[in-house]
Amino acid sequence: xxxxxxxxxxxxxxxxxxxxxxxxxxxxxxxxxxxxxxxxxxxxxxxxxxxxxxxxxxxxxxxxxxxxxxxxxxxxxxxxxxxxxxxxxxxxxxxxxxxxxxxxxxxxxxxxxxxxxxxxxxxxxxxxxxxxxxxxxxxxxxxxxxxxxxxxxxxxxxxxxxxxxxxxxxxxxxxxxxxxxxxxxxxxxxxxxxxxxxxxxxxxxxxxxxxxxxxxxxxxxxxxxxxxxxxxxxxxxxxxxxxxxxxxxxxxxxxxxxxxxxxxxxxxxxxxxxxxxxxxxxxxxxxxxxxxxxxxxxxxxxxxxxxxxxxxxxxxxxxxxxxxxxxxxxxxxxxxxxxxxxxxxxxxxxxxxxxxxxxxxxxxxxxxxxxxxxxxxxxxxxxxxxxxxxxxxxxxxxxxxxxxxxxxxxxxxxxxxxxxxxxxxxxxxxxxxxxxxxxxxxxxxxxxxxxxxxxxxxxxxxxxxxxxxxxxxxxxxxxxxxxxxxxxxxxxxxxxxxxxxxxxxxxxxxxxxxxxxxxxxxxxxxxxxxxxxxxxxxxxxxxxxxxxxxxxxxxxxxxxxxxxxxxxxxxxxxxxxxxxxxxxxxxxxxxxxxxxxxxxxxxxxxxxxxxxxxxxxxxxxxxxxxxxxxxxxxxxxxxxxxxxxxxxxxxxxxxxxxxxxxxxxxxxxxxxxxxxxxxxxxxxxxxxxxxxxxxxxxxxxxxxxxxxxxxxxxxxxxxxxxxxxxxxxxxxxxxxxxxxxxxxxxxxxxxxxxxxxxxx
Numbered sequence: 001x002x003x004x005x006x007x008x009x010x011x012x013x014x015x016x017x018x019x020x021x022x023x024x025x026x027x028x029x030x031x032x033x034x035x036x037x038x039x040x041x042x043x044x045x046x047x048x049x050x051x052x053x054x055x056x057x058x059x060x061x062x063x064x065x066x067x068x069x070x071x072x073x074x075x076x077x078x079x080x081x082x083x084x085x086x087x088x089x090x091x092x093x094x095x096x097x098x099x100x101x102x103x104x105x106x107x108x109x110x111x112x113x114x115x116x117x118x119x120x121x122x123x124x125x126x127x128x129x130x131x132x133x134x135x136x137x138x139x140x141x142x143x144x145x146x147x148x149x150x151x152x153x154x155x156x157x158x159x160x161x162x163x164x165x166x167x168x169x170x171x172x173x174x175x176x177x178x179x180x181x182x183x184x185x186x187x188x189x190x191x192x193x194x195x196x197x198x199x200x201x202x203x204x205x206x207x208x209x210x211x212x213x214x215x216x217x218x219x220x221x222x223x224x225x226x227x228x229x230x231x232x233x234x235x236x237x238x239x240x241x242x243x244x245x246x247x248x249x250x251x252x253x254x255x256x257x258x259x260x261x262x263x264x265x266x267x268x269x270x271x272x273x274x275x276x277x278x279x280x281x282x283x284x285x286x287x288x289x290x291x292x293x294x295x296x297x298x299x300x301x302x303x304x305x306x307x308x309x310x311x312x313x314x315x316x317x318x319x320x321x322x323x324x325x326x327x328x329x330x331x332x333x334x335x336x337x338x339x340x341x342x343x344x345x346x347x348x349x350x351x352x353x354x355x356x357x358x359x360x361x362x363x364x365x366x367x368x369x370x371x372x373x374x375x376x377x378x379x380x381x382x383x384x385x386x387x388x389x390x391x392x393x394x395x396x397x398x399x400x401x402x403x404x405x406x407x408x409x410x411x412x413x414x415x416x417x418x419x420x421x422x423x424x425x426x427x428x429x430x431x432x433x434x435x436x437x438x439x440x441x442x443x444x445x446x447x448x449x450x451x452x453x454x455x456x457x458x459x460x461x462x463x464x465x466x467x468x469x470x471x472x473x474x475x476x477x478x479x480x481x482x483x484x485x486x487x488x489x490x491x492x493x494x495x496x497x498x499x500x501x502x503x504x505x506x507x508x509x510x511x512x513x514x515x516x517x518x519x520x521x522x523x524x525x526x527x528x529x530x531x532x533x534x535x536x537x538x539x540x541x542x543x544x545x546x547x548x549x550x551x552x553x554x555x556x557x558x559x560x561x562x563x564x565x566x567x568x569x570x571x572x573x574x575x576x577x578x579x580x581x582x583x584x585x586x587x588x589x590x591x592x593x594x595x596x597x598x599x600x601x602x603x604x605x606x607x608x609x610x611x612x613x614x615x616x617x618x619x620x621x622x623x624x625x626x627x628x629x630x631x632x633x634x635x636x637x638x639x640x641x642x643x644x645x646x647x648x649x650x651x652x653x654x655x656x657x658x659x660x661x662x663x664x665x666x667x668x669x670x671x672x673x674x675x676x677x678x679x680x681x682x683x684x685x686x687x688x689x690x691x692x693x694x695x696x697x698x699x700x701x702x703x704x705x706x707x708x709x710x711x712x713x714x715x716x717x718x719x720x721x722x723x724x725x726x727x728x729x730x731x732x733x734x735x736x737x738x739x740x741x742x743x744x745x746x747x748x749x750x751x752x753x754x755x756x757x758x759x760x
Contacts, residue, residue, distance in 0.1 A: 044069070046100035046331050046679070047140040048314050049280060054144060055332050058096040060084065060106040060136045064167070064232060068176050068332065071144055071254065075336065075390030077176065078216045078256035081167035081233050084136075084148070086160060087113050087127065091134050098652060100314060100331065100679050102141055102280050108134040131158060132242075141275035143255035150240065151247040160240045162250065164224065167233025168204035168216040172390040174398060177333060181397065185209045190234055193224065197271050199251075200224070202234065210394035213259045219271060221251035287313040291353045293723040294691055300644050301687075301717060303653035308687045311654060311679035312349070312356075320387065324363050327356060330657055330677030337387040337402075339364060339409030340471060341682055343416050344618060348685030350423050351692040354726060357420040358429060364413055365436040369404050369443075374461035377405035377469075381443030383413045385469075398464060405465040406473075407458035410440045410448065411498035415569075418505025421512075425701035425728045430509060441506060441522075444499055450489050454532050455549065456499050457489035470495060471619075472562070472597065476604070477611035478548055479558050483603035486556040491549040494562045496533050497569030500526050504570070512702075530571055537566075543579040545572070559588065559599040561619050567626025577630035584623060585635050592664020593646045594620045595639060600663070607661035607671075614673060617643055617655040621686035625693035628712075633694070637714040640690045646670040647687075655683045691720070695736065696759075701728030704753045710760055711745060713738035721748075730754035 047054040054071045056062050062069040062082040071079035084091070092111050097104030113127035131154045138146040152158045175181060185208035192202030200223050205215040224236035240248045255272050287309075294305050315328045317335065328334065329341035343364070346357040367387065369378040376399040377385075385406035392398045399405075417437060421430050430437075448456035458469040466473050470492045478486045507522035537545040539555060545563040546555035563580050566572045572580065583589060588599035591607075594615035598605055606612040624639040647653045649670050657680035660671035677683075696709035706727050713720060713736055720736040730752030737744040745758050 044332075045097045045104065047097075047102060047104060047138065047144075048100065048331055048335070049102040049141045050316070050318050051335070052140055052142070052144070053331055053335060054079075054138075054140055056082070058093050058106075059090065059108065060097065060104075060138070060146075061090075063165075070171075070176075071256075072173065072332070072335070073256045073258070075173045075388050075393070076214065076256075076258075077171045077173070078168055078214065079144075079166070079254060080169040080171065081165050082254075083165040084134075085163040085165075085237075086110055086132070086134060086150070088161065088163070089113070092129075097138075100311065100652075100654070102284075102314065103137075103139040103277055105138075106136040108136070110134075127158060128154075132160060139275045139277055139280070141277070141280045143253065143272055143275055145254075145275050146252045148250045148252065149247050150242060150249075152242040152244060155244050157241055157243050160242055160248070161237055162224070162240060163227065163235060163237035164252075165228075165233060165235045166202070166204075166218055168206070170204075170206035170208070170214045170216075172392045173333065174388075174390065174392050179392070179398075181392070183209070185391070190229065193220065193226070193236065201271075202236075204233075208391045208394075210391050211260065212391070212394070214256065215258075216254065216256045217271070219253040221249070284310070284313055287316075290355070292351060292725045293721075294352070294688070295721045295723070296717060297719055298717050300648045300653070304644055304647040304655065304687050305691075307647075307653045308655070308684040309352070311684040312345075312681065314679055315681050315684070320389070321363075321366070324366075325359055326363055327360070327681045330680035330683075332677065334386075334677060334680075336389070337363070337384070339384045339386070340406050340412060343383075343409060343412040344622075345681040345685040346416055347412075347419060348618070348621065348682065348689035348692075350419055351697055351722075351725060352688050354420060354423050357416055358424075358426070361413065361417055361420060361429065361433060364409075365433050367402055368436055368439060373404075375399050375464075376401065376403050377460055377462045377465045379404070379443060379447040381410065381439035381441075382447065383409035383440065385409060385466075399462050403462075403465070405458075405460055405462065405469050407448065407456060407469045407492065408471065408495050408498055410443050411456070411495065411502040414440050414502035414506055415498060418502075418509055421509060421701075423699045423701055423727060427512070427702075430513075434513070437506060437509070441502075444502070448499075453553070454529055455491040455536070456495050457491040457549075458495075459489040470562075472560075472611040474610045476609075477597075478556055479602075479604055481557050481559070481602055486548055486550040487552075489551055490556070491553075492562065493537055493545050493547055494565035494569070496529060496537070497566040497571040500529050500533070500571040501569040503529070533566075533571055534573055534576075538576065542583065544583040545576075545580065558602050559583065561589065561595050561597050561616075561623060564595065564619070564623030564626050567630055568622045569626075570629060572626075572630075574630060577626075578632060581627050581630075581632045581635040585638055590638075591615055591661045592642065593659070593670045594642045595623055596661040600661075607663075608673065610658070610673075613661040614658045615646075615661050615670075616658045616683075617686040618682035618689075621689040621693075624690055628693045628696065631710060633710070633712045636690075636694050637712065640694060641714050641716060643686065643690065654678055655686060656680060657683050691722075695720075699727045704728060704730065705755045705757070706732065708745060708756070708758045711736065711743055711758065713743055723749075727754055728752070732756060 045056050051074045055069045070077040091108035094107040097106045109130045110132045112129045133151040135149045188205035193200040199221045201219045203217050224238040227237045228235035317328045318325045326337050329338040342360050346360040369382040382404045384402040387402035388400035393400045450457045503522040503526035507519040511519040547558045547560045548556040584595050588601040596613050597611045598613045620639050624636045627636040656678040657676040658673050695711040698707040723733045725732050732750045733748040735746040
């Protein structure tokens, strides 16, 4: 911790801001109780399907020397060690697995195996390097399965000793992020290995303080002997004689079970069916066929679009109710339901898959707060921030059951409801959710506006809540130009824009429902907010809007990317929008790869600070959409080009949660941020947001119309095809061609009634 943070905690010992955390590199650096630490995710491989996901290193191993690796069932690590050795040494990686998917193959080989000779002579090479090939084929789908094949490429029989170290600590994911608990549940003795189901199995078990019992079962197709059994789990090994040109195969199947009631004894459950790769592949095909396809001949853009759509399917989770599903925010730390993240991703994907928005609206409405609960920062009508299912949430050690400490999710929920209806004309869902919409509006008026000045502010109440409750929620993100932190209550610039858009959208929906008085009142409230916003937030000397207003209603005058969100929402005046775009794409804010979160000209700028100068793809996508809304297409194209070009330098064209904000002139390649989630939902969705906004899509499903307002392609993008674009019940295929200072638009196919018009 920094001296400033230590002093701050000493001054306010009742406040344990353990989640300042989530987005605060400095606060994550130590091991003080209640402080979250960072974990380097560089080179980590991800396997995921639904709530089950695995983090391993490039070798495919989960080892105790690297914190955070493991097999997870939701918020619980059900396997903490899975380490392979061949003849006592680690193999050499030939080809690593893909960065994130539900299945992977890792190819390895052996290094020289030497034997020390008597008398101090040169060691004897027992097995030459690259004599054996090791293939690890793995799949996550309901459970984890791996086939380990060792092939002998020599002309003689070879000896291979295969060893697996296994352990399961059943740690809550918040423990792995550094939260120190006063006490934990009880780990039970390891059971096995013993013969079962045509192989051998061993079992790890844990009884949590929340009354739940966990067990992880490992089934091996071949017998391995116990070599070690200690506090670090169990080491199993076996001697294999592999004939010339032959191979040996070990199949490993791992699954976890949890019971809400404490069990006596150690009876293991029945072995589930092995994961079916065909079923998993079919689900991905169904996802693609049910989504609009965006195609281009541009290599960078095509790879980023393909990767983004696959990542979004990977992040799809079921629950919390049996018939619900949602897009998790990101792997590994946020594979759960997030209000803000899921809402923004749903908005990004409306042109690609409206079903995501439908599911998001419904699940967040069901979990909408109905009472005041300071521990969870909950108030009636408020939309949740984060829902967790691990032991710490169940025991009340953290308030995430759910936690409501976010100021922007509630207006964004209203924005999504309006936009979803524009795309679908689904009035039935609007009718069903209308009481929730009115409750959200009431929260904005009664609880969001803390002092009655028309602006929505935040101030935390939970002693374990977030100090900052906008999307930049690290403890040091909201600051003055001189580096001083703003004091709460804080009115963020982007939140006023979201509220403005929410009121305009709610007015439109109310008018469709025949509620004219409500429609007029919201339009009037929106106009009052717009006028007051311009007066209070505009900084003439900087040519942009202030980051926020502090507790004294003074401008938090740091130059930051948040102002671009004001353009996205439409609250900004037309004459000032161009000045904002000029600032955000000019010196200080523009890194060469994207818009920074904070200007390099500000005190406290840090290109590797979480919100202090890094580049976030979703933030850039929102800014670009704002530029396009005001016809500032040169700025929008610049941002789109920077993001797409940066994707070429990230593994498999995956845009991460964020990357460092070093200047391109001094750092010719985009620099990864070491603890960024990857894949991450709103980063994956940003590429689709860029497409829909720069093409100026304005749907009106109720009147069977799609308007393309001043559509534009970047100079470097020659063409773009969109297939199966859904507006209401109609489907349309569109082709866009870029020419010098112009664009061609062609309707290739249309199914159902839909008028497509282009407004230049």
